[in-house]
Amino acid sequence: MTGRRRSPFSRSPLPRSFRASRASRSPGVLRSRSSRVLTPAVAGALLVSGCGVLPGTSKDSREPVTVMTWAPDTTAPDSVNMAGMAAMARTYAAWINGQGGIGGHELRVLTCNEKDTSAGAYACARRAVDEDVAAVVGSYSRHGRSFLAPLEAAGIPYIGGYGASTDEFTSYLSYPVNGGQSALVAGNGRQLADGCARVSLVRPDTLVGDSMPGLVDVSLTRADRPAAHDITAPEGATSYETQAAEALREAGDGCVTAVLGGGTETFFDSFRRLEPEDSKVRISSVLGSVGQPLIDRTGGRSSPFEGAYVTGWYPDSGDARWDEMRGVIRKHAFGDNRIDPEDTGVQTTWIAYTVLKAVIEAMDRPEITAGGISVSLNRGTRVDTGGLTPVLRWRFEDLVGSSAYSRIANGHVTFQIVRDGRLVTDRKGFVDVTETLVDARLRG
Secondary structure: OOOOOOOOOOOOOOOHHHOOOOOOOEOOEOEOOOOOEOOHHHHHHHHHHOOOOOOOOOOOOOOOEEEEEEEOOOOOOOOOOOHHHHHHHHHHHHHHHHOOOEOOEOEEEEEEEOOOOHHHHHHHHHHHHHOOOOEEEOOOOOOHHHHHHHHHHHOOOEEOOOOOOHHHHOOOOEEOOOOHHHHHHHHHHHHHHOOOOOEEEEEEOOHHHHOHHHHHHHHHHHOOOOOOEEEEEOOOOOOOHHHHHHHHHHHOOOEEEEOOHHHHHHHHHHHHHHOOOOOOOEEEEEOOOOOHHHHHHOOHHHOOOOOOEEEEOOOOOOOHHHHHHHHHHHHHOOOOOOOOOOOHHHHHHHHHHHHHHHHHHHHOOOOOOHHHHHHHHHOOOOEOOOOOOOOEOOOHHHOOOOHHHOOOOOOEEEEEEEEOOEEEEEEEEEEEOHHHHHHHHHHO
């Protein structure tokens, strides 16, 4: 006796060449990837020796479920680093397997560095196909066209992507858990409409940025506010003094909101340098452009974001509904500084795996396939995320009725504010901006 505790799941002692593949598996017969069949004598010897269990010999046998999570893990200039998402996926697997897996299935998580490039996204998708994964879960990529085509060709569902690519909200195999940046921007307009007589919107000079004024203006005009003053800005600039000066001038005593991703910090640095000491202007943004890690890094209570309105997808990071996730991170990823429980990417991955768990348990089958997961979700598997989102379902009637956002099943956002260096709730509960998304598209 060594005293070492065995995992609830031990890797199959069968050589890799004798492990079953989906394409060749049939009841009572174990084939290798090269379609070689185990003879009855060999199979019997394996069973007697305890070296393996043939698929189909017991109705209680449960096949492992292999999925993939990808995210960029890079420090290249003008790139995004979301390494915490892949690390969170592995942490989730360690936790759930320690509890007996999902419905008796061992969860095997493969991770891939997407590198924040089109080629990297395609390479990760091709690997997912080659590995015959049941789903891609809780991932991040800005290159939807590169990764969705291979997944669609192989019939692999994309569950709970971060929403960094607009293609995630139109692909028939995508099951997003949030409404993406469009929902955040629409919600931001709603949040600002309550207390801002005038609004300056600073956004990227891109096709995605071109859709933002319409999303903000729907809510502003409904509240009898004037449309936002639209200011375009280049991505990756080292200074935004020209845009900041224009935003200050046009906002008056109203609000300035900036949605520039990684450039948002640079913009507000320029903004604070120009802002008069007696200025009453309020600042604002959305999660993904501003978050708790950025607030902490820029001074906490003395951060330039103190008092800012921030629109998010989920409850604020201090909410008790995140306690289970925090406990899992403390136990299974202690010391892993890639995983910040206050990071929106990490939170999205947690929710995505909650969806995966719900659908596998609902299927209740010995073998979980990519096609089976998609069918189950399309038929309306109900996913309760513990209040981190509204209840999620992806039936036709649950989706936003707009061609631009045809896969959004959750058009809700949360209103937050930076107070004493912490993002806290500005308005309790979720705010539904589904109608705003549809109206903005119709007007556009």
